[in-house]
Amino acid sequence: MATPLHTNEFLHGGDYNPDQWLDHPEVIEQDFQDFKQAKLNTVTLGIFAWDKLEPSEGQYDFSWLDQIFDQAEAQGTKIILSTPSGARPRWLSEKYPEVLRVNEQGQRNQFGERHNHCYTAPVYREKVQAINRQLAQRYGKRPSLLLWHISNEYGGACYCDLCQAAFREWVQAKYQTLANLNHAYWNAFWSHEYTSWDQIQAPSPSGDTGVMGLNLDWRRFVTDRTIDFFENEIKPLRELTPDIPVTANFMGGNPSESHVFYDLDYQKFAEHVDVVSWDSYPNWSNGYESTARLAMKTALMNDVMRSLKHSNYLIMESTPSQVNWHPFNRAKRPGMHEMGSLQQIAHGADSVLYFQLHQSLGASEMFHGSVVTNHRGTRTRAFNDVTKVGQDLQQLQPVLRTTRKTAKVAIVFDYDNMWALDDARNYANETKQYWRTIQEHYQYFWEHDIPVEIVSVTDDLTPYSLVIDPMHFMMSHAFAAKLKAYVEQGGHLVGTYITGVVDENFLAYQGDGLADLQATYGISVQETDTLYPQQHNALTAYHQAYQINDYCDVVDLATAQSVGTYQKDFYAGTPAVTKNTLGTGTAHYLAARTGTDFLAAFYEQLATTLQLKLPLPIAKNNAHVAIQVREDDQQSYYFVTNFSHQPATITLNQSLKNVFSDQVVSDQQELTSYGVQVYVSKK
Structure with a gap:
C-alpha cells in the first residue's frame, strides 16, 4: 500500500545545490531570503x-x-x-x-x-x-x-x-x-x-x-x-x-518529441513509487507549431502521469525560463511561465518545482534557467514570474484537496506495443509514429475540454464510456478478450489500422488473427497498404471526403457495417471505417490514417451520442482556450487558459467567483494572451 504524501499547501520550489556554494556562505544566506520573497x-x-x-x-x-x-x-x-x-x-x-x-x-x-x-x-x-x-x-x-x-x-x-x-x-x-x-x-x-x-x-x-x-x-x-x-x-x-513516501522523477522532457519516455515502462515502475512525479520541459514558443498545439501535447503528458496511479501527481522539475539542452533554447514569452505552471495544476499536479533554484557557476547546466540566475538579485523577469506563480498557488490553496474531473474517455497506451511496433521490419520507419497517433486522437477531446485517462492493458476498462485503442500492433489474447467483454457489456471502442498483428512474443497471428478481436470489430483484415509520404488515398464519410495518409488496412466485413469507404486504388469502394454492434456496446474500426479533420468529425458524432461533453458553465469560441476542472464533493474549480498570443473572450453562463480577484463575475470575461483565470462554483 502506498505511503501518502502529507502536505497542506501546493509545493513550490525545486532542486537546490548549496554544496556548490559551501565556500560562499553569504550566497546561501541570500538564497534563502530570495526563496522566501519568491514564495518558495x-x-x-x-x-x-x-x-x-x-x-x-x-x-x-x-x-x-x-x-x-x-x-x-x-x-x-x-x-x-x-x-x-x-x-x-x-x-x-x-x-x-x-x-x-x-x-x-x-x-x-x-x-x-x-x-x-x-x-x-x-x-x-x-x-x-x-x-x-x-x-x-x-x-x-x-x-x-x-x-x-x-x-x-x-x-x-x-x-x-x-x-x-x-x-x-x-x-x-x-x-x-x-x-x-x-x-x-x-x-x-x-x-x-x-x-x-x-x-x-x-x-x-x-x-x-x-x-x-x-x-x-x-x-x-x-x-x-x-x-x-x-x-x-x-x-x-x-x-x-x-x-x-518515495518517488522517482519520471521523464517527460519535451512533449513535442515522440520518444520522451521511451526507455522504461513507467506503467510498471509506477507500481513501486508512492507518488508519481515527472520532469516537464515543453519548448514553449518554438518555431514549428502553435502554442495551443504544444499545450495539447503537454496536457497529454500530464494526463499520462496522472493516469499512472489514477491520482494527483507532482511536477518535480520544470524551468522558470529556458533550458540548455533543446536544439534551440528560447526563453519563455511574458505570461508563459504562469500559463504552463497552472496548466499542470489544472490537470492534477500538486506542485510546481524547478530545476534549478540557483544557477550553476559552471559545467554542463550552467546556462539552464533558474529562480536565482548568475545575474543574481530579484529583479530578473524569471524571478518575478516565479513569484507570481507562488502568489497564484497561495490563492489556489483550497484547490489542493481536489482531484481532476473524472474521465469518461480512455486511450490505451502500451509500452510493449510501442517498442515492438518501433522495431517491426514492416510499414515505414518514418511514419509508424505510435505516440503521434495517440496525440492526434487526443486532440479532439483536448479542444472540447473532455477529460481523458491514458490506460494500460492491465487497467479496468469498465469505468469508461469510450475506450480508444490506436495501432495496437502487439496484442495478447487476454487483452483481446478484455476488449470483447468491455464492448459486450455496453462499452464503446475505437480501434485503428495495424492492430492485433503479433502476440506478446512478437510472433505473427495466423489466418484471420485473434478470434476475439475479429468478433469485437466484426471484420477481418486482409492486408495493410503502406503509402509513401507523397501518396494519398481518400475516404468518404458523413457526406464528405477526407484525405488518407500513410496506412490503409484492406478489410472484409463479417458482422460490421461500413461507415466510410475508400475512394482510390484497388480497394476503392471497400470499407475504410466500420461499426460493429456486440452485446450492448459498439466497436468502430478506423482502417486508415486520416488527418485530424476526419477525427474531429468522427469523435464529434461519438461525443454527442455518448454525451461525453461536460456541462460547463463557461462558453468559449476559440480552440486555443482550454477549460480543465478540478473538484471535490462541494466545489468545482474551472481553470481557463488562453494558449495564444492573442487575447480571447469567454462567456460565463452563470455567476462564478474568480479565485484570483475574489470577485463574483458573470457574462463576458477577457483573457489576456497566455492568460489564466480560475473560477469556482458550489455543487
Missing part, C-alpha cells in the same frame, strides 16, 4: 551531492547538510531529500571499476557524465544502500522531511558480464526450457537456435539485432532490472522512515 516553500536537496556527503569511502560529512536543514526549517520550508545514486563520486569508480557501465560494443565506460553506473554490480548496490541508510538515520525524523526523491531520472542500460548473467537468469525464469525460448524467438530462422542458456546475449550491433523477441525481452529486462535496483535502494528508507 520547498527545496529538493542532495541530488548529485555524493562526493560532498561521502568525500572518501566510509567517511561521511553531513555538517553542511545539517545547516541547510536548519536554515530551511527556520523559515518553514519543506525538504524533499534525494538519494545521491544518480552520479557516484570518483573514488567509488576508481576503487570499484565494475560499477561503470559497459556499452553495447562490450567496452567499459570511463568515469564521467551521470547515470553511468551498473544496476547489477553488488558493490554499487551495497554503497548506495550504505549512504541511503546514513541519510535515513540522520534526517528521517526531521520535521521538514516531506518526501524521498530516489536517484534522478533513471534510464539507460549496462551490457557488462554481470548484467548479461542477470539477463540470462531473467530469460530462463520466463521461458523455463530452451524449446520454449527457441519457439518464442522463432530461432529456426537463420539457424539461431540456442543449445545452452549460456549462449544468450543482449542485443548488440556486433551480435544479434534481428531477433525481435530478444530485442523486446531486453527492453523488458532493463525495466525490471531498474526497478530491482530501485527496490534495493529504498530498503533502508522503508525500514527507517516508513511514513515518508
Whole structure:
C-alpha cells in the first residue's frame, strides 16, 4: 500500500545545490531570503551531492547538510531529500571499476557524465544502500522531511558480464526450457537456435539485432532490472522512515518529441513509487507549431502521469525560463511561465518545482534557467514570474484537496506495443509514429475540454464510456478478450489500422488473427497498404471526403457495417471505417490514417451520442482556450487558459467567483494572451 504524501499547501520550489556554494556562505544566506520573497516553500536537496556527503569511502560529512536543514526549517520550508545514486563520486569508480557501465560494443565506460553506473554490480548496490541508510538515520525524523526523491531520472542500460548473467537468469525464469525460448524467438530462422542458456546475449550491433523477441525481452529486462535496483535502494528508507513516501522523477522532457519516455515502462515502475512525479520541459514558443498545439501535447503528458496511479501527481522539475539542452533554447514569452505552471495544476499536479533554484557557476547546466540566475538579485523577469506563480498557488490553496474531473474517455497506451511496433521490419520507419497517433486522437477531446485517462492493458476498462485503442500492433489474447467483454457489456471502442498483428512474443497471428478481436470489430483484415509520404488515398464519410495518409488496412466485413469507404486504388469502394454492434456496446474500426479533420468529425458524432461533453458553465469560441476542472464533493474549480498570443473572450453562463480577484463575475470575461483565470462554483 502506498505511503501518502502529507502536505497542506501546493509545493513550490525545486532542486537546490548549496554544496556548490559551501565556500560562499553569504550566497546561501541570500538564497534563502530570495526563496522566501519568491514564495518558495520547498527545496529538493542532495541530488548529485555524493562526493560532498561521502568525500572518501566510509567517511561521511553531513555538517553542511545539517545547516541547510536548519536554515530551511527556520523559515518553514519543506525538504524533499534525494538519494545521491544518480552520479557516484570518483573514488567509488576508481576503487570499484565494475560499477561503470559497459556499452553495447562490450567496452567499459570511463568515469564521467551521470547515470553511468551498473544496476547489477553488488558493490554499487551495497554503497548506495550504505549512504541511503546514513541519510535515513540522520534526517528521517526531521520535521521538514516531506518526501524521498530516489536517484534522478533513471534510464539507460549496462551490457557488462554481470548484467548479461542477470539477463540470462531473467530469460530462463520466463521461458523455463530452451524449446520454449527457441519457439518464442522463432530461432529456426537463420539457424539461431540456442543449445545452452549460456549462449544468450543482449542485443548488440556486433551480435544479434534481428531477433525481435530478444530485442523486446531486453527492453523488458532493463525495466525490471531498474526497478530491482530501485527496490534495493529504498530498503533502508522503508525500514527507517516508513511514513515518508518515495518517488522517482519520471521523464517527460519535451512533449513535442515522440520518444520522451521511451526507455522504461513507467506503467510498471509506477507500481513501486508512492507518488508519481515527472520532469516537464515543453519548448514553449518554438518555431514549428502553435502554442495551443504544444499545450495539447503537454496536457497529454500530464494526463499520462496522472493516469499512472489514477491520482494527483507532482511536477518535480520544470524551468522558470529556458533550458540548455533543446536544439534551440528560447526563453519563455511574458505570461508563459504562469500559463504552463497552472496548466499542470489544472490537470492534477500538486506542485510546481524547478530545476534549478540557483544557477550553476559552471559545467554542463550552467546556462539552464533558474529562480536565482548568475545575474543574481530579484529583479530578473524569471524571478518575478516565479513569484507570481507562488502568489497564484497561495490563492489556489483550497484547490489542493481536489482531484481532476473524472474521465469518461480512455486511450490505451502500451509500452510493449510501442517498442515492438518501433522495431517491426514492416510499414515505414518514418511514419509508424505510435505516440503521434495517440496525440492526434487526443486532440479532439483536448479542444472540447473532455477529460481523458491514458490506460494500460492491465487497467479496468469498465469505468469508461469510450475506450480508444490506436495501432495496437502487439496484442495478447487476454487483452483481446478484455476488449470483447468491455464492448459486450455496453462499452464503446475505437480501434485503428495495424492492430492485433503479433502476440506478446512478437510472433505473427495466423489466418484471420485473434478470434476475439475479429468478433469485437466484426471484420477481418486482409492486408495493410503502406503509402509513401507523397501518396494519398481518400475516404468518404458523413457526406464528405477526407484525405488518407500513410496506412490503409484492406478489410472484409463479417458482422460490421461500413461507415466510410475508400475512394482510390484497388480497394476503392471497400470499407475504410466500420461499426460493429456486440452485446450492448459498439466497436468502430478506423482502417486508415486520416488527418485530424476526419477525427474531429468522427469523435464529434461519438461525443454527442455518448454525451461525453461536460456541462460547463463557461462558453468559449476559440480552440486555443482550454477549460480543465478540478473538484471535490462541494466545489468545482474551472481553470481557463488562453494558449495564444492573442487575447480571447469567454462567456460565463452563470455567476462564478474568480479565485484570483475574489470577485463574483458573470457574462463576458477577457483573457489576456497566455492568460489564466480560475473560477469556482458550489455543487
